[in-house]
Every structure is written in structure tokens, then in C-alpha cells.
Amino acid sequence: MTARLAVKGLAKHYGGVHALRGVDLSVDAGEVVGLVGDNGAGKSTLLKILSGAILPSDGQIFLDGEPMEFSTPSMAREAGIATVYQDLALAAQQDVVSNFFLGREILAKGFLGKRLGWLDKKAMAAHTKSELARLGTKIADIHLAAKDLSGGQRQALAIARAAAWTSRVLLLDEPTSALGVEQQHQVLELIKRVKHEGIAVIFISHQMQDVLSVCDRAVVLRLGQVAATLEPQDMNTENLVGYITGAKVSASSHPHLEVSAK
Ligand SMILES: Nc1ncnc2c1ncn2[C@@H]1O[C@H](COP(=O)(O)OP(=O)(O)OP(=O)(O)O)[C@@H](O)[C@H]1O
Numbered sequence: 001m002t003a004r005l006a007v008k009g010l011a012k013h014y015g016g017v018h019a020l021r022g023v024d025l026s027v028d029a030g031e032v033v034g035l036v037g038d039n040g041a042g043k044s045t046l047l048k049i050l051s052g053a054i055l056p057s058d059g060q061i062f063l064d065g066e067p068m069e070f071s072t073p074s075m076a077r078e079a080g081i082a083t084v085y086q087d088l089a090l091a092a093q094q095d096v097v098s099n100f101f102l103g104r105e106i107l108a109k110g111f112l113g114k115r116l117g118w119l120d121k122k123a124m125a126a127h128t129k130s131e132l133a134r135l136g137t138k139i140a141d142i143h144l145a146a147k148d149l150s151g152g153q154r155q156a157l158a159i160a161r162a163a164a165w166t167s168r169v170l171l172l173d174e175p176t177s178a179l180g181v182e183q184q185h186q187v188l189e190l191i192k193r194v195k196h197e198g199i200a201v202i203f204i205s206h207q208m209q210d211v212l213s214v215c216d217r218a219v220v221l222r223l224g225q226v227a228a229t230l231e232p233q234d235m236n237t238e239n240l241v242g243y244i245t246g247a248k249v250s251a252s253s254h255p256h257l258e259v260s261a262k
Pocket residue numbers: 014017018019037038039040041042043044045046
């Protein structure tokens with residue numbers, strides 16, 4: 001099976017800082033891959049490259065087997081990749097509906113829409129409501145401003161928005177950070193539903209319980225490299241923490257160790 005999304009030899013350096021040093025990674029349709037690693041390991045950098053926010057220094061990206069180059073976020077979006085960044089990027093003063101459509105507003109039909117750029121507010125509200133419901137997001141009043149939502153509702157809105165506009169890949173950078181138990185649960189359920197719709201998901205998190213609860217596999221980044229890829233049978237807290245901290249070292253990520261062991 002061709003992976004939905006694959007990267008090969010991805011590298012990024014900022015001057016002398018090597019944020020990524022040749023990363024290989026793949027995600028299938030309907031699969032959630034956890035991307036874990038210590039602060040500064042390169043997780044957000046990898047995600048920003050996949051979403052077209054920054055350019056790689058080297059390496060390739062494949063979407064359903066097709067080589068892709070995303071020089072802008074809109075190119076990645078149009079290819080079916082949606083992203084929830086670490087800082088969420090909601091418009092605080094605008095309501096739920098406006099945030100849901102940010103940059104994709106529905107124009108009113110006919111003259112008003114075409115000539116005056118009037119928005120079809122009714123259609124937008126109905127669409128927002130049905131999409132939030134489809135993804136199980138609990139927001140009672142869609143006319144509240146984003147700043148008046150709870151932290152969990154804001155994260156759920158950012159994810160529901162991304163999920164609603166994606167067709168192929170959803171990238172999530174720490175969507176459950178700093179959430180209460182119930183709110184976290186809501187976001188995790190949302191990720192599971194997106195997965196069941198056949199979308200490939202990359203989920204960055206520092207919360208090992210969350211990774212264990214929604215991810216099919218986990219890729220551990222350490223100092224800009226893949227330290228280990230954990231398959232379901234190896235997915236446990238001890239392995240995750242071990243590879244993240246460097247207490248464990250995978251033979252495959254250091255071929256020279258394998259040779260010297262023989
Ligand atoms: N614009 C930039 N200029 C210079 N260095 C950068 C830039 N962006 C990221 N870096 C560096 O690249 C490395 C990886 O950063 P990145 O944000 O990808 O880490 P991360 O794994 O997401 O960490 P965290 O868990 O703290 O979010 C860090 O050393 C960081 O300082």
C-alpha cells in the first residue's frame with residue numbers, strides 16, 4: 001500500500017542549527033502516528049514543513065506516492081493537508097462561525113455576493129453547526145467570540161475546523177496541552193473520529209497517555225533524527241520515555257552500533 005504521506009531524508013537547518021537531520025517517516029490513510037520527542041527535537045519544524053509554512057533544506061515529501069513541494073501553506077491546504085499549529089491561530093475577537101470559515105467565507109448568492117462581497121451568514125452558520133456536530137464538538141452557542149470559549153472548546157474548534165477542510169492529512173501540534181481531563185478526552189475522541197473517516201493524522205504530544213490512547217504507531221525524534229519507530233507491540237510508556245530521553249538507543253537508528261555488536 002502506498003503511504004498517504006511520506007517524507008524521505010527531510011533536513012532543515014537554520015544557519016548552524018540543525019533542526020532536522022534526514023528524517024524518514026510515513027503515515028497511512030486512517031492511521032494516527034504519534035510524533036514525540038524532547039523540547040527542541042524538531043517536531044514542530046517537521047510539521048511546519050509538511051504544512052508549507054517553512055521550506056526544507058533537503059529531502060522529499062510524497063502525498064499518495066506523488067512528489068510534492070509546498071512553498072506556501074495554501075499549496076499544502078489545497079493538496080488536502082490541514083494543520084493545527086501549536087499556537088492554534090484563532091481570531092480571538094471573532095465568533096465561532098467566522099473562525100470556522102476564516103479565509104473561506106461563503107459569498108451570498110448573486111449580485112450581493114459577487115459585487116459587494118456579502119457573506120451568506122445563514123449558510124455559514126448552518127455549515128459550522130453541522131460540521132461541529134459531526135465531529136462531536138460541544139459548543140452550544142456558535143455566535144460566541146473565540147476568546148469567550150473554554151480552552152478545550154477552542155482547541156476542539158481549531159481541530160474541527162482543520163478536520164472539516166482536510167481530505168487527506170491532518171497535522172496536530174500539541175492539541176491537548178494544558179487541557180483538563182474532560183476537555184482532553186473530547187479532543188482525543190475527535191481525533192479518533194477523524195481517523196475513522198480515513199484521514200492520515202500526525203499527532204505531536206508530550207502527554208504519553210494521549211499518545212498511547214490514540215496513536216497506532218509512534219515516531220520518536222531526538223536531536224533532529226528518528227531515534228525509534230514504535231510499532232503497536234512496543235508502544236508503552238517505558239519505551240516512549242526511554243527513547244525520548246536517550247536512555248534507550250535503537251539499533252536501526254545507529255547502524256554502526258549494530259555492526260560493532262556482531
Ligand atoms: N526560526 C528558527 N530559527 C532558528 N532556529 C530555529 C527556528 N525554529 C526552530 N529552531 C530550532 O530548531 C530546533 C527544533 O525546534 P522545534 O520547534 O521543531 O522543536 P519541537 O520538537 O517542536 O520542541 P517543543 O516540544 O518545545 O515544541 C530548536 O533547537 C529550535 O531552537
